[in-house]
Amino acid sequence: MSDSLDNPRNSELINCIADEKSDCIECELNGKLLCIIDKKFANRFLIGNITYRILALTIFVMSGLLIGHWWMLISYAIILPLTFLVIEPRLLCSYCPFYEKEGKCLKCWALRGMPKLWKYRPGPATKIEKNVMLIFGTFIDVFPFVGSIWGIIHFALNTTNNLFAGISLIVITILFLIVATYFSKILLGNACKKCANFSCSMNKVPYEIVKIFLEKNPKMKEAWIKAGWKDERANSK
Numbered sequence: 001m002s003d004s005l006d007n008p009r010n011s012e013l014i015n016c017i018a019d020e021k022s023d024c025i026e027c028e029l030n031g032k033l034l035c036i037i038d039k040k041f042a043n044r045f046l047i048g049n050i051t052y053r054i055l056a057l058t059i060f061v062m063s064g065l066l067i068g069h070w071w072m073l074i075s076y077a078i079i080l081p082l083t084f085l086v087i088e089p090r091l092l093c094s095y096c097p098f099y100e101k102e103g104k105c106l107k108c109w110a111l112r113g114m115p116k117l118w119k120y121r122p123g124p125a126t127k128i129e130k131n132v133m134l135i136f137g138t139f140i141d142v143f144p145f146v147g148s149i150w151g152i153i154h155f156a157l158n159t160t161n162n163l164f165a166g167i168s169l170i171v172i173t174i175l176f177l178i179v180a181t182y183f184s185k186i187l188l189g190n191a192c193k194k195c196a197n198f199s200c201s202m203n204k205v206p207y208e209i210v211k212i213f214l215e216k217n218p219k220m221k222e223a224w225i226k227a228g229w230k231d232e233r234a235n236s237k
C-alpha cells in the first residue's frame with residue numbers, strides 16, 4: 001500500500017483532475033473548486049503575475065540608483081526564478097492534484113508551463129515544508145515594498161540626488177500597489193477559496209468541499225488520513 005502511495009505512477013492512482021475521463025459536467029464540485037482550467041482566469045493570473053514581478057524588479061533598479069547598492073536587486077533576481085522553478089513546485093505544487101497531470105510541464109491555472117522536476121505526492125505537505133514555502137513566498141511578494149519604501153525615503157531626504165530615479169520609483173510604486181491590490185483580490189478574494197491544493201497554508205476551501213473531493217479520490221484520501229487528516233464523519237461513527 002505505501003509503495004503505491006509513494007510511487008503513484010506505478011499504481012492506478014490518478015486523481016479526477018488529472019484523469020481526462022472524469023465526468024466534470026455531472027460533478028457536484030463543478031464551479032466550487034478551481035479544478036477545471038478557465039483560460040480567461042488563467043491568462044489574467046499569468047499577466048498579473050508577470051506584471052507584478054517586472055514592477056518589482058524595476059523598483060529594485062530605481063532604488064538601487066538612488067541608494068547606490070544592488071544587493072536587493074541581485075538577491076531578488078536570484079530568489080525569484082529559484083522559487084518559481086524549484087522551491088514552489090517542490091514544496092507546494094508537488095502536493096497539488098494538477099501536478100499528477102501527464103506531461104513534463106505544469107498544466108494548471110497558475111504556474112502554467114513550469115517544468116515538473118519532482119514526483120507527485122498525493123498526501124499533504126508537512127509543517128516544515130509549509131513554513132519554508134511561506135518564507136520564500138513572503139520574500140518574493142513583500143520584499144519589493146522594502147525596496148520601494150527605502151528608495152523613497154532616500155529620495156525624500158535628498159530630492160536633488162537623482163530626480164529621474166526618484167520620480168520613476170514613486171510612479172512605479174503606485175502602479176505596483178494597484179497591481180498588488182488587484183492580485184491579492186483575485187488570489188485571496190477568490191482563488192484561495194477554491195484552489196484544489198489543500199496543502200497550501202493560504203488555502204481556504206471549506207472542510208466539506210475538501211471532504212467531498214477526497215471521497216472522489218480514495219488514494220489521495222488514504223494518503224491524507226495516513227498523514228493525520230481527520231475525516232470527521234468517519235470519526236463520529
Ligand code: SF4
Binds near residue numbers: 016024030036213216
Ligand atoms: S472535482 Fe474532479 S470530477 Fe469534479 S469537477 Fe473537479 S476535476 Fe471534475
Ligand code: SF4
Binds near residue numbers: 099106112
Ligand atoms: S494550481 Fe497552484 S499549487 Fe497547483 S500546481 Fe498550479 S501553481 Fe502549483
